[in-house]
Amino acid sequence: MDVLTALDRKADYSKTQLQFILAAWIASTAFEKKSKISTTDGDVSEDDYDKQSLYSLLYALYRSVGNVPSETGASYEFTFNTWGCAWPKTWGPCPTQANDPQRFGKNAYAGLYQFAEVKDYVAARKGKVHVVEMGCGTGAGANYVCTTVLPECTYEALDMQYAAIQTARRKHVPGLGGRLVATCVDATKADIKDSVADFVAVNETHVTEMPGVITDEDRRFFKTAQRMLKPGGHIVWGNAIPEATWKPCFDYLESIGMKVREVRDVTKEAVQARDEDKKRIDIFVDHCLRTFHGFKIPYYGAKRRVEAEIALKNFARNPGTRLYDNMVDGTDTYKVVLVEKPAGASA
Ligand SMILES: C[S@@+](CC[C@H](N)C(=O)[O-])C[C@H]1O[C@@H](n2cnc3c(N)ncnc32)[C@H](O)[C@@H]1O
Structure with missing residues (x-):
């Protein structure tokens, strides 16, 4: 075995x-x-x-x-199932408590929505935005976003692992009154209509791992994210991946008409999180x-x-x-x- x-x-x-x-x-x-x-x-x-x-x-x-x-x-x-990061000082007050065991994961999810452009977008819609997450794991981050970061949002959380989705359905879905839906599916094959999401969240999803290249799976992944987004919507993406892989990903995203608006390097804070964890x-x-x-x-x-x-x-x-x-x-x-x-x- x-x-x-x-x-x-x-x-x-x-x-x-x-x-x-x-x-x-x-x-x-x-x-x-x-x-x-x-x-x-x-x-x-x-x-x-x-x-x-x-x-x-x-x-x-x-x-x-x-x-x-x-x-x-x-x-x-x-x-x-998140490495996460310590909260960068330049991002303002830290949203998590120092004694919360999973604070670095929560910081990672909160950090996806920390861009000024995102805050303006959410405020213009009075918080009523729809998120699709590709690779949500147990839905712990989805739950944190729904309860704390975007308390007016609706959220569809996708992961290919049945055991993870079962944990989401046991622990997180019941408390959110229908706002969170968790589905077991390869996110590149999800049966989700075009142009429905204000945000596609990608948090440490196990893609874009090959040093220096973008794979066919990675292309399918980004193409699906693009398809599901409303025009004017955003991919919010955080991960630790080979440094050499970021540029091929950005080049591909631009080649399909997406615009890379902001890139924040939090490697120092991610190392700090691993030390403290x-x-x-x-x-x-x-x-x-x-x-x-x-x-x-x-x-x-x-x-x-x-x-x-x-x-x-x-x-x-x-x-x-x-x-x-x-x-x-x-x-x-x-x-x-x-x-x-x-x-x-x-x-
Ligand atoms: C390191 S875990 C992160 C999980 C979660 N985002 C978190 O931060 O706790 C990576 C996840 O990506 C998921 N994943 C990778 N490729 C996927 C795909 N094509 N469709 C759906 N899930 C995928 C894996 O099943 C796994 O749950």
Whole structure:
């Protein structure tokens, strides 16, 4: 069993099923020539994993583990699958509390709507705007935006992972009185009409990852965002991706008639967030590993435990991992970007 490639995005694995899946992964150690996960820095080569399998595992894991303590002892469910950033001073008062375990994720979502142009657009419509999010994860950010950032908006949250959408429907949709709809779909194939969205939100969605190039999937992704936007509407996009990939993305967006209006680099604040979040991530990863009995099996269990620990920490860009180092040395940069579909443009 290879958990990096074999899991199904349409499944919502129970804790018992995960116990068996991880036990099978541990058993497969005996037949593996070389581990796919670097035990030095958690790196996994792009060719060695499938994003659908990876997120299927992660969302089932987050739900199975349930409520966990943060580094301050606050109990929370891990729902923001977001690196996020510390709040830049130039953006004004910070919207989140210093003791909120998922404050960096919330900052990331609030930051998407921090542009003056966005504020004017929202104010002109008395807050009644419609958001479509491509790659919403558990809907934690959608919920935060609906309750706090755009309290008059309606919101359609899309993610390809069924387990994540189930968490959105359990935790976030019921409290919003019909304003939030969560749908399990590949966002590039979503059955959403043309020109309906004031904003298409893209927050750390796992696209535009290939260094220096824009892939066919990335093109489809942006083309869909453009199609769904009203003329005059905006893509609000934040992520840490290879620095070399931003320009090919901007060039493509301009080539299809979109206008890149503002680009804000928050890499320094994103590194700060990972530094300040380290203790919480360490506690969370330890909690995950203790939940699954297979990791207690001598030798192979212990070997896989080391791999799982560093891989989970790398995925969180924890200090001491490859993805953290990539942000520190500028290989990856975190930017928040505003892209307009000019008024008068057609779908
Ligand atoms: C790092 S997570 C971020 C999730 C969420 N935005 C957050 O900040 O918590 C990346 C997400 O992108 C989703 N994703 C990647 N490609 C997608 C696509 N084509 N359609 C829908 N979701 C996609 C994954 O399923 C995953 O949930």
